[in-house]
Amino acid sequence: MLLLPTKRSLSIIPTLTLSLAYLSTLSHSLPPLPTPHPATHGFSSSANWLVPSKLLVGTSPLNTDDPSSTLSKILNSNISTFVSLQKETPPEPYPEGYSQYLSSSSSSSSSLLSCNFLHFGVEDFGVFESLDSMKAAVDEITETMKGPIYVHCLSGKGRTGLLSSCLLSNFYDVKSSEDALKYVQSCYRLRAEFGNEEAVDGISPETEEQREMVRKFYEELK
Numbered sequence: 001m002l003l004l005p006t007k008r009s010l011s012i013i014p015t016l017t018l019s020l021a022y023l024s025t026l027s028h029s030l031p032p033l034p035t036p037h038p039a040t041h042g043f044s045s046s047a048n049w050l051v052p053s054k055l056l057v058g059t060s061p062l063n064t065d066d067p068s069s070t071l072s073k074i075l076n077s078n079i080s081t082f083v084s085l086q087k088e089t090p091p092e093p094y095p096e097g098y099s100q101y102l103s104s105s106s107s108s109s110s111s112l113l114s115c116n117f118l119h120f121g122v123e124d125f126g127v128f129e130s131l132d133s134m135k136a137a138v139d140e141i142t143e144t145m146k147g148p149i150y151v152h153c154l155s156g157k158g159r160t161g162l163l164s165s166c167l168l169s170n171f172y173d174v175k176s177s178e179d180a181l182k183y184v185q186s187c188y189r190l191r192a193e194f195g196n197e198e199a200v201d202g203i204s205p206e207t208e209e210q211r212e213m214v215r216k217f218y219e220e221l222k
Contacts, residue, residue, distance in 0.1 A: 030173040036186045038193045044073065045196040047156060048187045050164050051171045053077070054148050057164045058156035058191075060086065075111045080147030085159040087121030116144050122159045125206060127213045131220070134213065138166050157188055161205030165214045169221060177218035181211055 034040070041049045047058025056077060064070040084091070120128070120137045128134035141149065151167070153159035165180045174180045188204035205211050 030171065033168075033172045033174060033179060033183050036183065036190060038190050041187050042190045042193050043077075044070075045191050045194040045199075046070065047074070047150075047152075048190050050168060050184065050187050054171065055151070055164065055167060056148060057151045057160050057187075060084070060089075060152050060154055060156070063154055071112075074150055075115075078111075078148050079115065079150045081116040081118065081141070081144055081149040083118045083120070083141055083149060083151040083163075085120055085122045085151070085153040085163060087123050087126075088154070091117075091119040116146070118144060120163075122153070122162075124154060125158055125210075127162060127209050131213065131216050134163065134166065134217065135220075137163065138170075141167065142170055157202060157204035158206035158210060161185075161188065162210040162213060165205065166217045169218070174218065177215040180218065181205070181214060 040052045043049055043056060043058070046064050047056055049056055056074065056079065059070075061067055061070045061074060118141060122128055128137065141151075151160050151164050161184050165177075165184045168174050168180050168183065174183075184204055188202060189199050191199035205214065
């Protein structure tokens with residue numbers, strides 16, 4: 001016997017559809033911001049993890065006392081993409097710009113050849129030319145990612161703090177811009193655990209203009 005849907009069974013269908021949609025969003029929801037800890041978010045005196053094993057941020061590898069050692073340590077963390085924000089430095093002829101600091105026979109040198117290199121020039125202590133240009137950078141980085149990434153400027157706290165505060169939205173359920181800023185700040189100060197005295201009370205992002213752009217970014221996400 002053919003059973004026709006009743007008025008009551010039809011009324012349940014929209015509710016069921018909504019429930020399934022809700023469950024689907026839950027299964028793809030992002031985790032909350034974790035509590036930064038040296039064991040999980042620490043890396044070195046010049047860099048720190050924002051997302052352990054996924055998003056590493058810090059100083060330009062070439063702006064350290066030992067570029068060779070710095071690069072090797074970064075590459076040994078399986079970094080697949082380098083993102084430079086240094087407008088004062090033209091895009092390096094990658095990977096040649098870094099290769100000179102590594103032994104051609106080293107495993108790090110081999111890893112370097114498979115890396116992506118992105119360059120978004122921002123003035124030192126400055127911000128992106130517009131909110132749209134920063135959002136475009138976030139989108140391009142997201143599309144290019146094939147593994148862990150390393151974001152850097154010169155000292156790894158101002159411009160790097162600006163962009164990475166916004167990149168966090170791809171990894172965590174960030175409730176507000178202030179939560180993102182506090183988290184980035186806390187992670188940055190973990191560099192003090194590795195001997196970086198400036199990080200003890202340092203600020204990242206560095207300027208109010210940079211922090212304001214982060215606020216505008218999250219305001220548009222609402």
